[in-house]
Amino acid sequence: MLQVSQRAHYGLRAMTELAKVYGQGPRSLAEIAEIERLPVGYLEQLAMPLRRAGLIESTRGAHGGYELARPPAEVTVGDVVRALEGQVAPVECLGDEYVAGGCIRDTDCLSRSVWQRVKAGVDQVLDSMTLGDLTVLAQGHGGTAFVPISDLKHGTVSDPCAIAG
Amino acid sequence: MLQVSQRAHYGLRAMTELAKVYGQGPRSLAEIAEIERLPVGYLEQLAMPLRRAGLIESTRGAHGGYELARPPAEVTVGDVVRALEGQVAPVECLGDEYVAGGCIRDTDCLSRSVWQRVKAGVDQVLDSMTLGDLTVLAQGHGGTAFVPISDLKHGTVSDPCAIAG
DNA sequence: TATAATCCTACTCACGGACTAGGAATTCGG
DNA sequence: CCGAATTCCTAGTCCGTGAGTAGGATTATA
Numbered sequence: 001m002l003q004v005s006q007r008a009h010y011g012l013r014a015m016t017e018l019a020k021v022y023g024q025g026p027r028s029l030a031e032i033a034e035i036e037r038l039p040v041g042y043l044e045q046l047a048m049p050l051r052r053a054g055l056i057e058s059t060r061g062a063h064g065g066y067e068l069a070r071p072p073a074e075v076t077v078g079d080v081v082r083a084l085e086g087q088v089a090p091v092e093c094l095g096d097e098y099v100a101g102g103c104i105r106d107t108d109c110l111s112r113s114v115w116q117r118v119k120a121g122v123d124q125v126l127d128s129m130t131l132g133d134l135t136v137l138a139q140g141h142g143g144t145a146f147v148p149i150s151d152l153k154h155g156t157v158s159d160p161c162a163i164a165g
Numbered sequence: 166m167l168q169v170s171q172r173a174h175y176g177l178r179a180m181t182e183l184a185k186v187y188g189q190g191p192r193s194l195a196e197i198a199e200i201e202r203l204p205v206g207y208l209e210q211l212a213m214p215l216r217r218a219g220l221i222e223s224t225r226g227a228h229g230g231y232e233l234a235r236p237p238a239e240v241t242v243g244d245v246v247r248a249l250e251g252q253v254a255p256v257e258c259l260g261d262e263y264v265a266g267g268c269i270r271d272t273d274c275l276s277r278s279v280w281q282r283v284k285a286g287v288d289q290v291l292d293s294m295t296l297g298d299l300t301v302l303a304q305g306h307g308g309t310a311f312v313p314i315s316d317l318k319h320g321t322v323s324d325p326c327a328i329a330g
Numbered sequence: 331t332a333t334a335a336t337c338c339t340a341c342t343c344a345c346g347g348a349c350t351a352g353g354a355a356t357t358c359g360g
Numbered sequence: 361c362c363g364a365a366t367t368c369c370t371a372g373t374c375c376g377t378g379a380g381t382a383g384g385a386t387t388a389t390a
Contacts, residue, residue: 001250002167002287006379009256009276016275028335042380048337061388062334077279085166091174110181110299111174114242117294121286122167129282134275171348193366207349213368226357227365 002090002118004081010038011046011084012077018056019072019131020138026058026065046084053083073132081126088122090115167255167283169246175203176211176249177242183221184237184296185303191223191230211249218248238297246291253287255280 013036014029021027029047033040047066050056055075056066068075082088089095093103094115103109178201179194186192194212198205212231215221220240221231233240247253254260258268259280268274 001173001246002169002253002255004167004255004280004283008166009280012276012279013274026335030335039380041382044337045380051336058336059388060336060386063389064335064387066336081166088167090167090169108303109178110303111177113299113302114177114291114294115169115174117290118169118287119167121290122283125282125286126279129279134278137278138273138275195366204349206351209367209369210349223367224357225355225367227363228358229356229366231367 005085007046008081008085010036010043011050012080014038014043014046015050015055015068015075015080015131016134016138018066018068019075019135022068022072026063026067028065031065049083050080053079055079055083068131071132072135073130075131076127077129077131077134078123078126080131088119088126090118094119170250172211173246173250175201175208176215177245179203179208179211180215180220180233180240180245180296181299181303183231183233184240184300187233187237191228191232193230196230214248215245218244220244220248233296236297237300238295240296241292242294242296242299243288243291245296253284253291255283259284 014032017032017035029040029043033043051058054069057069058066087096092098093112179197182197182200194205194208198208216223219234222234223231252261
């Protein structure tokens, strides 16, 4: 449940690649697609909303490509994912195009209060991580960037997915 | 993004109705569907996994129906939602049918670490709320049951996962 | 001018979510 | 015992959307 689209996953992966080479000039989508094994045509479609959101800048023509518009530490994961998929909204009545009263149950809805908390939790996570944090993790300096997973979940859970480091 | 299915939403709404009348004998799906304005045929399909998960008990025949198998305070929202939609898994490599190494990038994946945190955050939220909490909210005694939303977002609580303590 | 790149639109295609249909099995009230 | 009310179960439909592909126009480099 609560699956994220390939769109967001791919886009975030591409952005981490751009973060790694920040300050070294533009990279072409072909390069990124190669590294991350992503369909380049599809990646093109992801680049547009990212650019319109002001997260990346493009250079056209030969030897052109994309680069981050801001330092990696100033781009949150939430920025990226929201640019690609819109606001976190587990149910429609929590989206920003929702007009109050659109659902008869509206604020009385018990279920809604649940999804509202889920949304708040997810937003909190997404906004607390930057692309800079991620690349630091990749360099093996993990643990200082932000709270380790083991502290997030209750205690001793031995997770096979635990972040390396 | 991160939309939850109608399945989970409907199911949770139905369960809150059962929670409201806990201890008063079984309620038919027709009644619940009426109250929550849900397609009864679809609701039938949701009842089965909830029963198999041991969350509700059924009484067949005339004047039969469903009731919670445990007191509302002992059924978490996570129990309900997972019974209907399976484990929270923003990406496949975080599901429990994922075999280590199935993705070449596996633990090196920067993006994966993001979704792992999202999952942890969501699980924390879902497991910290029970059907009992929700019905208490409905009776206007809200605020004592758990942390108000206003404290969850951009507030004093920096980590959504700190809610439970 | 050839080439490499972004930019943009449109199209396809398969999958899954959200139901509907139709019936069998069970239980209760008369 | 009969009929209504209910759960139980399987199978189908329908439609939107996610995930790409295709093809070209534009812009820059060398």
